[in-house]
Amino acid sequence: MNKSDLRKIMANKRSRIPIKIRTSKSEIIMNKLRSLQIYNDSKLIFVYVSFRSEVETHSFINQALKDGKRIAVPLTISEGKLLLPCEIYSLDDLAPRTLGILEPDKDNIKEVNSKDIDLAVVPGLAFDPSGNRLGFGAGYYDRFLPSLRKGAITIGVCFDEQLVEQLPVEDFDVPLDAVLTNLGLIQSEKP
Template identity: 30%
Template sequence: MNDDLPNRKRALRAELRERRRIRTATERDTATADLTEHLSELTTRLGARSIAAYLPASDEPNIRPYLNWANGEGIRVLLPVSRDDGLLDWVVDDGESETEGPYGMPEAVGDVLGPIAINDVDLIIVPAASVDRSGMRMGWGRGYYDRMLGSMEQCPPVYAVVFDNEVVDEVPAEIHDKSVNGAVTPGGITTF
């Protein structure tokens, strides 16, 4: 492994966090409306009746209206709960109950279904710092989603949600990093 790779990832993550932090409220609102439209379109196109997604942090692309849409359509929505061992448990989204997770990120509250509940979904929506044009996803460095995706025998389509300028030519990748099938941005849906 290139010794400089972790430093390049750390620097890129810091740059992306800063870009996200300085977005205006108008930019965020427009992005949220567009993301909701594209995520709903993707879910409908794939005929997904059960999805795994996440509760976005304040600086992440806001997918909460999409989660509300999915719940309103009767689609089963699973949300992750971080475990101390680096795995994710899952709970069914009730649209209301959440708490602050171990890294200050919002997490759903509910009856824990365990890590294997993810095996029953038709579509997985994951957060990302950036995605490259080959589908390689760069997360925020804790490895939860890479471990989850790496453990699945049969994986449904996986789409990362990022802002348009976060789909780049190449992201620094290590052997444990997992790729995604596509990206959903305010500008549209890209399948790799």
Template identity: 30%
Template structure:
């Protein structure tokens, strides 16, 4: 059951967080993406066997491409999400070295339909906002919530955002899974058991 009071509060926070993100200029965005990638690799322990779910940036999200390039160059297994429908979980497809990416809805790119699928050990998640408790404010579609609920294992959840997207407090609904870590251009913060 969705708490309408929480949903209304989140809707107002989404407007505020999106405005903060949209206010950043092109140069700030590029520098932040490079800095966040450095912090990611300095602050997140990766095993060679780890499957990493990432994303292809849409709109004004923090660009994950510097992380994706380095993961692919080091032969880490990378999966990218595909939206199959409004109530379906994300389809996580392996992006194999040299494979083309295709339009996958919402302006994002992903591997072809016949690409292998894999369940990730680490999920790098885009977001609109985050708070000091590791609460992630997404777009409200529930895609990541549904996807995480169906996984056989619990992956480490790493939010990727601009520092300007931090909010004082985000109310959490029962289905909201908190982040283990947030990575911004300002550094890495671990929450809960990962702290």
């Protein structure tokens, strides 16, 4: 199946998960994330700000800040479809932008150097056990992920319903080091 057909199916599937289940699974995923060694070892964590039916990250952000982590979130630049990692100190630093997605204030950003990011937590509509990811189809993450330093760890998070056997992959798709669902961590099998 091609990416765009799969996107429709997986977006539909995710949005049909009842909100209570999404919330409880999100909590399980984020607790697992916080229990990983890489979380402990990370000083600067890049994490998306969830919207609609995505795995919820708001409580994680609050908790990570309390744990003394530095947090950077995406600011999307539609021109060039770029994603800038910007540091926030509280969820109050965010305001609704395109499509109602919460983002840092464009006029007062504290962009971080991508090379300083230790861990990147990435959303998606679907993932496979090789760490391949299906996003919304604009390529934001495929452009952003190569800017991380070599030793940085990338983790895709999703509900178990979003795991598929194998995703279609194109040359520019950047696989992740691991996929974390409510059922556990899957470290990518490198082909």
